[in-house]
Amino acid sequence: MSDTHTPAMIPQVPMFSPDEQAFIDKILKSVDAGDEQIIEGNVAKKIFRASLPPETLAQIWHLADKGDKGFLTRLDLGLALRLISHAQFGVQVQPRFMHIPVPPPTLPYFELSRKRSYTSKAPSRARSASPSAGPSNSPEITREECAESARLFLDHNPINGRVKGSRIRELFLHSGLPAEVLYELWDLVDFECLGSLDLTQFILAMHFIREKTLRPTLTLPRTIPPTLYHLALPSRPMPRSIDRAWIISPQDRLLADEQFDYWDPVCRGYLQRDLVLIILIGYARQLDMPEPEAIAVQIWSMLDPEIPDQLDRDGYAVALKVLDDTAVGKPFPPSLPRSYTPPNWRRERHGGSKNPFTSMVDRERKLRRMSDLDADSIRARNQRLLDIERAIREFRKEQEAQELMRHKLAREAREARELAAREAEEKRQEERLAKEKRREELETARKAREQAARREREEVLRREREAQRARQDKERARAERARRERDARRRDSAPAEDDATRKSRQEQDEREEREAEAQQKAREERRAWANLEQNRWKDYYKILGVARDADEATIKKAHRRESLKHHPDKGGSEDTFLLIQEAREILCSDTLRQRYDSLRA
Template sequence: MAAPLIPLSQQIPTGNSLYESYYKQVDPAYTGRVGASEAALFLKKSGLSDIILGKIWDLADPEGKGFLDKQGFYVALRLVACAQSGHEVTLSNLNLSMPPPKFHDTSSPLMVTPPSAEAHWAVRVEEKAKFDGIFESLLPINGLLSGDKVKPVLMNSKLPLDVLGRVWDLSDIDKDGHLDRDEFAVAMHLVYRALEKEPVPSALPPSLIPPSKRKKTVFPGAVPVLPASPPPKDSLRSTPSHGSVSSLNSTGSLSPKHSLKQTQPTVNWVVPVADKMRFDEIFLKTDLDLDGYVSGQEVKEIFMHSGLTQNLLAHIWALADTRQTGKLSKDQFALAMYFIQQKVSKGIDPPQVLSPDMVPPSERGTPGPDSSGSLGSGEFTGVKELDDISQEIAQLQREKYSLEQDIREKEEAIRQKTSEVQELQNDLDRETSSLQELEAQKQDAQDRLDEMDQQKAKLRDMLSDVRQKCQDETQMISSLKTQIQSQESDLKSQEDDLNRAKSELNRLQQEETQLEQSIQAGRVQLETIIKSLKSTQDEINQARSKLSQLHESRQEAHRSLEQYDQVLDGAHGASLTDLADLSEGVSLAERGGFGAMVKVE
């Protein structure tokens, strides 16, 4: 994934003389482009690991152009300074204050002092003994194990094929397609580390190089000091050389479905790096069976989509299928796509024979299916004479292969000429039919497009109406919420009033009960009083009756008194007997009256 870009004008110092001097070393002609090899050679002098340098390259070249412009190189320098200062290698740290980057032997960009190997070997003694036992059990021949014998051991680890391919390439230090005892120990050590979730390094660390190999080793990033040595093959994305992996592929095909990136060959390949990466992505999507190759059936649709004739596509296939296996590897597929792209975009016809710069890098060391296991063009011994001989052998092999391929192409051309006219006629018929079908499809597509435009307009109107309704509904909901809140407030107030009324009702009911009890008691008292009143009234009536009798007795007594007085006044001559009788009658009358009064009382 491409890293997010940060405005370089805010992060990279302008007019920095140190940065300018560094840039002048990698781009003395000021072309504005720093290739991967030049940048790798220079940045490796920082002493950082290949993993960190690979991350720096990804951040400096986020678009995957395969080269750095001046600002991109400045970003790389700044990121190197970040790593050397102990900061995390990210674009966000570009504006931190830190010392400038430091490089060893920057006065000569073509030379670098190899890092000194550590005195100890990372493979422990007990590990070495165990690995030697496994080595002996595989029955080495002359102290060497071929890829065919090593493959089952590596496959038993269940590690991904790309990891196993990298392990093989790192452990095959002398690039002879075989592993000796020490190289096998390195391979097993890397496998065990990978099983413990440790990443497999892109380049073999000095501590892992067996002591027996250290004197011969050219360290990553270093240029051999030999008069006729070719330029280094390293790049910032250090990957195992394909030459060693091919030796394993020839015996057991341990090559992963994602092929390892090719190192920079002696002769540049005509396929640009950016196009190669794009073609590799297409290859991965096309390789449905994940066997590392694509058949004619798998690429037929892609090739026919270019619009080129079948004869021309067949010729391109023959050029790319350098081993005549009937299928294409990732590099061969990239070469075929490059020829198709050149013809479609620029009108450049594919050649009749592949030139040396057109041969895929993975095919240059082993140009034909019958070639021997001699030293490939991409491998060097460090001795000028042997290197020259190996180069001459590789060149002769390429010429032989080109001649054989030319003969095959001419035979194929003769065979194809007989059916070419008929094929062209068939092609014309098919193209005419296809054109008619395309016209019909075009009209149908236009009709569908018009219908979809109408539907789109209707949907827009419907969407507008729905939005308006949603807005109205939203307002209504807001109003309802306000009303609900108001009603909830009123309801709460009414509930409070109801509770108070209930309390008052309970109090009144209690008072009513008390009053009813009081009334009941009063009624009892009233009945008692009424009875008493009746009794009193009876007594009063009796008293009145007696009083009336007394009045009558009194009147009668008054009359008697008056008679008595009259007797006294008129009957002076009466006898005492009459007077005594009269007095007795008065006394009896008075006693009868007072007795009635006493009873009344």
């Protein structure tokens, strides 16, 4: 029976067998667990009642209900059923048995076709036969059988308690069983997938060989029953897990092998990657699955075969199983689940060797297929080869066309991005050039306004200098006339003077002239400073008027640079300083120069 729940809900440890999964689904369906798949404590009590003593059920509940939730999830229910089944075999309840698969237990609450009797004082080891429990009516392993198998085990020189398959293959072949039966038996007992057997596994293998030799119609179980394992070596605790059951059922495997043989007419034992993709894409299209090409590639990537671009018959069966699960709505697993991994793949990926009977089985299959060929079969095989080669060529041609189309689309997208980037860069360059041109125009206008203002100031200064020189000439002429008039009046009114008196009078006149000149210079200095202060404030307001025509940044810069206080030494503009220099050239007096220098300092 196939797994009925989604891979996302399968716990990796422990892994439930298909029979256990089916039994869990049946219980959940009977109690109407819903989408959450939760069973309350009172419901579970009714299900488990009469199967074991109350104290044993209480111990099992304590182990299964982790965290004392008061209810059981799907995983918890599976663990509880597994412990109940072990306890019904007479095994003491221990946590390690939660990881050991076992056939489903007998629950009297349900009306099942399989019935078992249980007595609390003397639990019975006899269980009804099933394909997953063990051989039908198989006798238990006796101590003599264990001793004989142990002797054979030691005769093959075990290393670290294990014997490789290559050493005991001849022993198994002496039994006369077909290679396919020995192949299946090895996969059954080598549940650790190491390519070698320990003593317990060897005893189990010899037991199954004896039973199969005595009863050729006997069907091997899919997993080892716990009773047989305990009888094989009861003094050793069971391993963490002996569940290596492959999820591929015999019916699915038979169908997959038939298809594999059809697509492998020359018996190479593998299919090429392109052919597998063609097959998966065709099946996906038949199932109306969206994006069949992507699904086929995902399945191949998930399989990750050991040999690149080749898939054996086990991997082909897994690919079909995953495709069927995806078609019915199960989530696509991100990696290959453990229950899907073929036994041979597990051995190789865990450092072990292959099944020692693999090559023999492949050779027998090839010989059997070749012996069945007749003329018509050979023609049909050759035609299939031609069809396969033609399909592969067409598929590769289609893949190449799709790859070229993807490259073309990628190139066009890249070129479009590059063109958009170039256009954006050109636009940014144009904007930068426009801004630079605007700045140059503003700078040219500012310089023109400054030059006009400077020429206007120079013209004002020139007129002031001319007016100053005219006033000085008038003052000197007036002083000269006054002096001459005074001299004339003095000559006319005063008698003749001697030389001493005349000399004294001349000295007095010179002193008066110097005082008059000093007073005149003082008046000129005050007038010059008044004109300078007035022109300085006029220039300041003109500068501010020029700055208003500029942008905001220029206005702020002008205010910082042109802010004037009460004197030029406390922060004046360059233009104002030029005006002061021109004033210094006009005022040639040493006294004015010294006063101006002191103020400038």
